[in-house]
Amino acid sequence: MKLKPLIFSILILFAVCAEAKPPKLTAHTTYKKSEEILKGHVSCKEMTPEIARRTLKNFLNELDPTKTYLLASEVEKWTEPSEELVDKIIQNYKKERFELYEKIYQVMVGAIHRRNDLEEKIKGLLSPESAKNIDFKAVKWAQNERELEERLLALRALQLETADKLEVDSKEQFMQRLSKRRSSREEEVIQGGKKKLQNKQMFAYFLKSLCGGLDNHTVYFTPQEANQFMVQVQQRLFGIGAQLRDDLTGFTLVRLLDGGPALRDGKLKAGDKIIAVDHEPVVGMDIVEAVSLIRGPKGTAVNLTILRETGEKFDTEVVRDEIVLKETRFETAKLPYGNGVIAHIRLFSFYQDSTASAATDIKEAIEAIKKEDNLQGVILDLRGNAGGILPTAVAVTGLFIQKGVVVSIKDSGGNIQHLRNFSSDVSWDGPLLVLTNKGSASAAEIVAQTLQDYGRAILVGDPYTWGKGSYQTFTLEAGNIHKVNPQGEYKVTRGLYYTVSGKSPQLTGTKVDVEVPGSLTELEIGESFAKFPLENDEISPNFVDNLYDIHPFHRRKMMRLYSKNRQEYVDLYGSYLPALKKNSSLRIEQNKNYQNFLKELRKEEFDPETAERYGQNDLQLEESLNIMKDLILMLQAG
Template identity: 35%
Template sequence: MNLKIKKLHYIIISFIFLFSFGLPTTNTNHNTNSKNREQEKHRIILKTIYKTLHFLHPNPISINNDFSQKVYNKYFEKLDNQKRFFLQKDIEYLSVYKNKIDDFWIDGDPTFFNIIIKRFYHRIKEVEWICYQILKIPFDFNKKETYFLGKEKLLYPKNKREWIEKWKKYLKYLTLLEIIDSIKQKKLNLSREKIWKKAFLNEENKSRKKVQESIKEYFRKLKMRKKSDWFSIYVNSIISEYDPHTNYLSPRDKEIFDLNISGQTEGIGVELQDDKGYATVRKLMVGGPAWKNKKIEIGDKIIRVAKNIDSESKNIVGMLLEHSIRLIKGKKGSQVKLTIQKKNGSIEEVILTRDVIENKETFAKSFLLIDNKNQNKYGFIYLPEFYFNPENKKGRNAAKDMKLIIQKLKKENIKGLIIDIRNNGGGSLDTAIEITGFFLGKVPIVQIGKSQKNKKILKNHDHKILWKGPLVILVNELSASASEILAAAIADYKRGIIVGSHQTYGKGTIQSVYPLNRFLFSNEELGALKLTTNKFYRVNGSSTQLKGVHSDIVIPNQINYIFLKFMEKNLPNSMNWDHVDPIPFHYWNTKKDLENIKYKSIKRMNKKNKDFIVIYQTIQSLEKKNYNEKKFYLNWRKFFYDSLKIKRRNKKFHKLKDYLNTYGLKVCSPSYKIIFNTNNIEETEWKKNLKKDFSVSECVNILRDFNENS
């Protein structure tokens, strides 16, 4: 989240101004070679971030040997989480630095990073050669071997023999997966062991060749990664010890961050994928420059790029996709010249004028629900995130869009409103406060601060309430941060009813983004620091950190088990829950009996809720088992019987998911139709899924109760 606090800016500028005179900027010494410039750049980044965190992070930590050891282990984990590249002797050799990273961090010294990455590059070359040698020889799937995919039982190879054996098992496992995929595509009847064996062994050679191609491509991309990419991982291994949401953003990561939070970028409107080194068109954005041009098609390969029509055309074949994209993108109104290899092999040159491209999936969308029982109309708004444009305050943002949508729905004479913030991970704090004010007016929305003494109360500035009628907020375990501010305020003021998971994500911290070169008087691109600056607290004084917001009506959501593992309370180094004093506030003045409406919904749900919970818990158990599957047999016969077992389990899993939907719609069974004016295929698919969404059905029941009580 972005929070503009002038005082904070002055503090940062003051202390960085003081110490930056001791750091030569990277564009002043023209005689320094490229390597030294890179070292100096890394030193500046490390020292600037250390000073910033030391002075401003709300949860200061001890920088000592214990800290050093944690970072040491974490960085190895990031580089080689399956322990396939480094040998045991590498770990022993590098262990001399295990207690020195804290000193390196304080001094802004990149020594440890340089040493470990040099060794890593060396191992990559060796492993590539090993893989090619292994894949020359057919695999024996009659041997009784086991491959472990998880991290718990993994050890670094003690010697070259163990190293080769580890890679051999991994490549054998990949070949096995290719064989299975090939067999599935042929749709053979493999219920009998003999048919399976024949099909399995016949596919070995072709599947091994496919793995060989994949491995070649894997190492090409791995070797193409810049040193700066590995440096970003190193920096984030250090600063994640402070909290999970403080991150270093390289210049490329900052671009991605801005795109995600604004839903807008400037370019030609194509989605590319890497196809063996070729930047290949996967999708054309409707209305974008490439779509309008009509000369570019899905499947075309971009082989050369001139960033503007006067510059020299650059060959991008073999270049990392992310670097190719940076060449193609540019400011609105500027031109780019592309050399395209068409699907028929012909070569064409295309000149395009870049424009603003919008990712429509980021933006709010709405439709009408018509209650067949009483013909009441209800509004439904889906808000994927609290988007805003960090580079343009007057640009498109969620508050502006929501205001227009609500005004439009009111003209339809709606009798209630559902706001769906499921999977909404947050965004702008200011935008969240403004949207919350649409339903509460000019009242305190949230408290922010590091403690009771220096907390600040944030209000919405507009007295005017956009919507005064019945309100339901739909949440799940992935509703986080700004979403929790909205849900918490609506719950605390008793303004509406919260429906969904037992609790939301539980992120109660605020981040601000600071470009590093802005304070160092340098034109060098240094990236940015996303820094946790404060915690936020509800008007009742409670933090949403870890505990999130609890729903009034709990309905099990079909959230994959793997996502639940990454809720705030399960993340390492999460900040603790705490509370401050509540502030005086009054409940929403309504004649509607909110508690009675909640009671009706709970009673309706409780009729079948035990069955709901049992089905949901069974689904979670099966997902957990699938996720934790660590051991794989590399013997064809054992794999055959294992695959039958997994197939039965998956069949049961999908049946249960379908049954949960069907069962849920029976429990929450209002009859309504959706009025949704769009020709967009993706949104039509979204509409189909919503018809099967029993959480939406219960929200309609609640709005019906609101109106029957009035």
């Protein structure tokens, strides 16, 4: 099933928010950064004709992803460029000249003005009934203004339909928000009509387009995006600890986070509206800009002008602090079984900072459960876990195995480095299931596949995981979140990783032992659906580890520390798998709710965002729990 819900195809394409200022890029710095990215990439080392074509195509899509601005006649010479044009692009690039991209950019500026004229023209017109048949991800460039006008009407109809699906209070306010986002995105391009600023923004789009032409995981970040990326990786930020909603007349505090300064001070409450930050009005400002004003270094103060629902208006000063988004890091639950419990540990990312990490948090959670209850089994839930910090993934794996290779990294030169678990302090050596889905990627696949390789865990869930077996390096280090390069940052794919069996999940994903369908099972998502994925690869297994990748000077000393309590392959569960599969299949077949859920999955309009749980039950987790119960009984029976 293809992912075509209206919420995905319409809203997300317009959710790219503008930033107040473009990165401080010039032709020279753009060329220099481009060369750094190319030289660091695992396979694409120079600007070839193929990379030039990809970059040009991506540039058009960066400017007009929904194809609701530019006309076919305006882009036809660039969508299928001649060899002569490609050669000219490469030669100009080597001379640090970007005239062609400047020309395309100015065409887009004109198209924005035309789009705004058309929006005014169609304000009072009725929307077509056939709009739902248009897939804006597959649509071609409009042939003329009339076709473009019809497309905008269809887009409006889909947006209104989405408003119905989301059950928003006011369709008018919903449409105003979308219009505001569109205007912000347009202003990002127009930059107040200032040519110098437009060129800087154009260079940012060029870098994004170049990176997107190398592979799916090489990315250029503007300074603002780099900060946001670090928040996602670490699940921590510095600010007041509040979730905001754009209400057009200000930003409403929807929720005050536990432990955050906004809640701690007691001066603010949910429903309050921020109308100015440090006496600068934020009404009409994009929410990303407003948030960037509110965030800042720990210990600094920010003045907020508040409008309360009662009509009271006042200023309050809040001292910024570090906010750890614990609810998006991990969660645990104890599920009663027999004379003990089964632990469900849901890990959303492999985080690590100066005060906590995924490994230490999980270790402490397991120890706490063992102290209070008779722990009989652990379900490590990595669904939707897109990865994180690689050494943290190694440490999490080490909670369940003794010493040994966890992951191997091979760079573009063929050099292999092993990342090992050096601790024999196993937190849990009993029955272990790892629950994955098609959204489990990168570090999550390392942990799942390594535990499977050693025979230490049974994998359950969607048939296979995402398939990201490449590793990237990021130019911004974790400790420098407030030292972002004003020219932007980037992450670049440098090689592939492999688990101890020598297999890489790249492209193919990690195959589970027992298939348990979930909300993502039927979706066409994953590395195999990326534009330019790297191929799968294998190296020799590393169950026998002689530390050959370590310098001889250190090898002997490390071998003394590493030689005892090594993790070997153990076939703990192989004899039980046929029965576990059969029992699970029968339960799913006989569960009417599950069968109805599977029918919904196969529908074209199925939306996983709103249907992660069906009938208020997490059916995938429930069945995983049943498999664990079966496994415990089988192990006890011998």
